[in-house]
Amino acid sequence: MSKAKTKVTEPAIYFDTLPPDAISEELAPTIEELELVENCRQLAMEGWTVIADAATPDFTTRFREKIKELCPQGGGNMLLAKDPIFAEAILNPKLLAMAEFSVGRGFLISQVAASIRGKGAGSIGLHADHNWLPAPFPAHNMLVTGCWACDEYSEAGGSTLVIPGSNNLRRHPTPQETKATAGAIAIECPAGSVVMWDGNIWHSNYPRTLEGERVVAHITYSRLMMRPVEDYSAHADDLIAAHSEPMAQLMGREDMLHSPTGADYSKLVATFNNAKR
Numbered sequence: 001m002s003k004a005k006t007k008v009t010e011p012a013i014y015f016d017t018l019p020p021d022a023i024s025e026e027l028a029p030t031i032e033e034l035e036l037v038e039n040c041r042q043l044a045m046e047g048w049t050v051i052a053d054a055a056t057p058d059f060t061t062r063f064r065e066k067i068k069e070l071c072p073q074g075g076g077n078m079l080l081a082k083d084p085i086f087a088e089a090i091l092n093p094k095l096l097a098m099a100e101f102s103v104g105r106g107f108l109i110s111q112v113a114a115s116i117r118g119k120g121a122g123s124i125g126l127h128a129d130h131n132w133l134p135a136p137f138p139a140h141n142m143l144v145t146g147c148w149a150c151d152e153y154s155e156a157g158g159s160t161l162v163i164p165g166s167n168n169l170r171r172h173p174t175p176q177e178t179k180a181t182a183g184a185i186a187i188e189c190p191a192g193s194v195v196m197w198d199g200n201i202w203h204s205n206y207p208r209t210l211e212g213e214r215v216v217a218h219i220t221y222s223r224l225m226m227r228p229v230e231d232y233s234a235h236a237d238d239l240i241a242a243h244s245e246p247m248a249q250l251m252g253r254e255d256m257l258h259s260p261t262g263a264d265y266s267k268l269v270a271t272f273n274n275a276k277r
């Protein structure tokens, strides 16, 4: 009598885990098509990178105008719920590809904020974004931030600064290190670039000494098991209706976690597999 063949239902559970700097074979064609291979290497090894020409100049102009309109006090948060242009920004294909590389498949949106800094605006202070994790920081990155520069980034214009090599220390800076900012470099780039960094690197910004303003959107994505900074649950249904699957993932609706009806075991294998990629 022949043995009945077991039908294998996909996806099978993965037992391996990719190293922190690996581009998964599923993501590799997208990273290559979008010409982001060097950005991935730099983000993994150096803790930061700049995505040039993330969108059209027209998008950056519209984005700047909208941030100015919505943030008359010089800053704002929960912006994904306030205008559809923020969905357009967080669903930008280059940002999604970099986020999947850095914080893994099935990643979430954590924060959509903005800042406007005029002449005389000071420094926000040196920190690592893994601020709500204890040291030593994990080998795999937990948070990736993209600052959409709506204006040129220069040291005099108050650009972001980073301390090269601090990403390898896997800890928070001390008060003395925070004061000294020894070895800091300015990230300088044209408007329309997105400056990205991981949760490990120590960073801040230079005071602005130029006339005019530096308008920036701060977009943070997190690994699927992190609790997001902002709670979009009241807006998730509308956002998903407008933007479908990628937004459902960013809202945590594609995984088995944080479910109002208890753990959804139909999504268990996909969730566990995403966590390993």
Ligand SMILES: O=C(O)CCC(=O)C(=O)O
Binding pocket: 115, 124, 129, 145, 147, 158, 159, 160, 161, 203, 204, 205, 216, 218
């Ligand atoms: O505004 C900047 O240049 C730095 C922002 C920053 O430190 C952050 O978003 O964590």
